[in-house]
Amino acid sequence: MEAFLPINPDMPSDLYIHLNFETYEEYLVTTCGLTPAQAAKASKGLAHLKSPANPDAVLSFLAGAGFAKEDIAAGVARFPMLLCCKVDKTLTPRFAQILSIGLSPAQISRITSIVPNIFVAPSMIHRIQFYLSSLGTFDLLHVALKRTPYLLGQKLEVVKPNMALLLQCGLTASDVAVFAKLLTPKPELVKEIVACAEKLGVPRNTGMSKSALWAVHCLGHDSIGAKMDLLKATLGCSEAELALAVRRAPQILRISEGKLSRTLKFLKVDVGLKLQYILLRPPILGYSMQRRLVPRHYFINVLKAKGLVKENIDFYNAVCISEKKFFQKFIDPHRETIPGLADAYATACAGKIPHGIKM
Structure with a gap:
């Protein structure tokens, strides 16, 4: 890279290179493909280098x-620091080791984008x-790695009992991959999470x-009681009614008080739903007001x-179906009768007021 070459013949090249190391920020952008913001942060870890020779070799x-x-x-x-690895002593043997467990170069490339320190941590390869x-x-x-990048950093003696317990709870391998964060806490904590979930009435x-x-994992098992009290007060329901709603849709525990209040008000006031109707269909509380509830209510x-x-269209049935099915049932059949209907619906889902479509 020309910016690293001395232009003064009387100045030692290594001194000039060191003084102009800040050009590595540009190097990270132009040669490595980082954004300026990423480069500004990453260049701080390369301040000890005096030349781009090793980064060039790594790339x-x-x-x-x-x-x-x-x-x-x-x-x-x-x-x-990946750019500081020695090609002959580190990258070459580790790459060969990962190949030997059955991964292709393309697969190793994808893993490196998430866990690049795998080349300096041999234990991760075994994991x-x-x-x-x-x-499988x-x-x-x-x-699993995309959702939990630090997964390979956890010891298997911690992970194995957690995975066994999650599988016993009925989670599939696909579920475990999605909820990989549940593999990394201490096994005692995961046992408490499982016990707390069962106390909610979800076997x-x-x-x-x-x-x-x-x-339970997101809230913390010791915070569930307080959240249940908050939900009961916000919804204005009995303990038994709330328990049934949570059994049917445990995800409502993760809804913030503000969102729950706004959604409940919209469903009761604007849509005209009774509380009992809502409690028997608790997933409706988790849908986005902007992207689903309001646009679908308006266009229906x-x-x-x-x-x-x-x-007498059932509102919940209209809300819970996918976008594709909603279009097939409510938008596509009426495109000719109401010109611009599809575009107006898309506009509404983007949080904007659709023009040209009136009741």
């Missing part, structure tokens, strides 16, 4: 090994073998068990006003 090795440019950039942004065997596929391993091996486990009312749909 050349990774590119030659088949790593994608975007994966290299992500890896360097996460772990700038990859465990997760490949336990989860590389894709599930990749999901193991049921469809709602993973939702209950995640809710438009269709009702024009006599294009029945008056």
